[in-house]
Amino acid sequence: MTPIPSLPACPNPACEQPHVIRNGSSKGRRRYECRGCGRFFGETEGTPMYRLHTPVAEVAQALLVVMRRGSLRAAEEITGHKYETIGEWLRRASMHAEALTAILTQDLHLSTVEIDEFWSFVHKKTEPPMK
Known part of the structure; x- marks a missing residue:
């Protein structure tokens, strides 16, 4: 059953x-x-996937590449999605940080260090540029 x-x-x-x-x-x-x-x-x-047309697996793969490689350009080359699109996914992810951290820990079995590096990268990429 x-x-x-x-x-x-x-x-x-x-x-x-x-x-x-x-x-x-x-x-x-x-x-x-x-x-x-x-x-x-x-x-x-109410999730980062709201109104996205890209399958969840593709978004997760792109964010995982960003986390592991530390580069939006690398994620663009590997996944075929535009740099700006992946950046938007990162911004959406940052608005749901607590829930996504739980998913990264449970479902992807990432270490605390890997998750911390990911959020450091997201924070760096989502800050407005200094003028």
Whole structure:
């Protein structure tokens, strides 16, 4: 018997009695409805993947290359995605640092040093240039 995947939480912070149910799919992506507040949302809402058209595996690979090589240009050459696109993925990742750190630790089995180097690089690349 396969376990039932957990449903995402309602993204509406004002929702007082969240009760999320599945509500079909759109363009191949699962949709949900909160019966508490009536809001409809996708499975990636509130994540760095929200409204991205690139598959999760490709984004993860590009960010992993950036982390390991320390270079957006290297990630561009290896993955075939534009430098600016990978930079945008880094900015999105930095806004969700806590959750992504947990994923990097659990799913990718990265060491604390590797994760620290990654966030140092992200911080350096997402700072506005000095004038």
